[in-house]
Amino acid sequence: MTDTLTVRPAGPGDASDICALLNAVDVIEIGRPETDLGTVEADLNHPGVDLATDSWLALQGGRPVAYALVWNDSGPGRIDGDHYVLPGRPGAAVRLLELMEARARAMAAGAARPRLRIQLGVGPTLDPALLTGRGYRTVRRHQVLTRRLTPADAAPPAAPAGLTLRHCGADEADRRRAHALVEETFAGHFGHAPRAYGPWLDHLDARALDWSLVWIASLPGEGDAAVLLTRDDRTSMGWFSHLGVREGLRGRGIGGFLLRHGFAVYAARGRDTVGLGVDTANESGALALYGAHGMRPHYAVDTWELALHSQG
Template sequence: MARMLTVRPAGPSDTADICGLLNAVDRIEIGRPETDLGAVEADLHHPDVDLRTDSFLVFRSGRLLGYALVWADSGAGRVDCHFRVLPGHRAAAAHLLDLVESRARALAAGAPDAFLWLAPGSGRTLDPGLLPGRGYRTVRRHQVMTRALDPAADLPPSAPAGLTLRACDGGEAERRRAHALVEETFAEHFGHVERAYEPWLDHIDGRALDWSLVWIAALPARGDVGVLLTRDDRTSMGWLSHLGVRDDVRGRGVGGHLLRHGFAAYAARGRAVVGLGVDTGNETGALALYEAHGMGLHYAVDTWELALHSQG
């Protein structure tokens, strides 16, 4: 069967076909399409990706069956991968993994204890024995959580005593302050990679971000204590991508206020749903905070890890 497969790199002209494939997988895994064309375009134009060597499209008889993108911008030894294959095509999935793992070893060459991280959606479209059979193990579970919005009920919240919020649409200095707060408040989170400002902008596609939808929280005598970074470029929902609070002020209602402020802002923009992703092993209590504010599970994704021994 593998002899019937053809593989080539992706290119900008493949964006619509890749988006269609990812949405076909979405329909199976989460019940509806939730991949936007802009997200695929951003991935294919990432400055740390060379499409000639880091992207793979696998076909059978001209039909696109699978897509993978590999990159290594997270420090020595770590390689990340987007990986999706239509169900029922184990040979295509296995062949794509061969290519991904080979490229990952090349990207991580010389690094001790190198590893590949891969998150193949909820996993419903993959043969359940495929990844364990190749030496992968699960290392973390993330949940995408959502909440319905009501413009009549989700009004701007009253702030805890002294707490103020400001939008980051005042220029470069405010964007850099948001970056510093993200780095500080996420420093101990699983998988977080410290990035300087410019690489961070590339990582979050920050040059396409509406910075009026990013807010910094401040307290008297303590200065800036929290940040909420959101984006309104998804078709299916508003998205809260980063909510961070300095550890010395946690438990004072800052995180909850930022969260409710995000709900109100997106309800006022006419959004019916808002979502976010959370590491279920997060030790700051983030999962409980979101549940307490009415957010529920949309779907879960496991991160799989493969040790990248140089000889395979």
């Protein structure tokens, strides 16, 4: 490329251009565009992100070719980031990595084990050699699974004996209970960061969340047993972001029932596909559960981690 590379902070007015860039990366990595404008806007408007210091947009010939963002809402020492780049732009890729790493060191200063984590699709447009050469290593793989829905899936499933289900659409106390159940059932999962209710809402971008699509399952004598948090604000599919069953109550068919309930609701809403992400090393049996209910691999994402030494 002969065009001069320029880098500047991203702004809310860049959302459409950034969305187009991310969808170009999607097409290369997974075969189709799956990034919605609302998702980009939520990132750019996150209350914990200062775009002036935490975001970068790289342009060549006036065209966006790379974009990066870092944030710090996962506890002391852990900085998370996004990095997207078109193929054949190693200069832009490396420049944004340098800026991300420098900012992450400043954000994690004084932490016992500072680290930067980014997630990239398997076979990313970013050359993995650029990452390994800078000291990054892969620490986990997550699989995105999807399931096609038909009108037959709209039939409500039979619940396990005694189990009742309520949604969180009208009651703030139920929303807080959903948060508590997510915190409890995901506590041992890789990458889970404990969050108080307010920061959790920010992390979810709760402004766009339809709480009637969040359900709590209860059992007599056990109280609230499980939670299913879904959202219907993606163009490509309905999304099941959290399905958690309390540890002592697993193996009773609750997780499978919640999946089938979600299928039924989204089929009735006219959706033809639902999806979710799962840690391939998850020890709770989630991967087998989803496979048994017809969910199949769509694409995989690797988590890359860099130890943030003070001198770079």
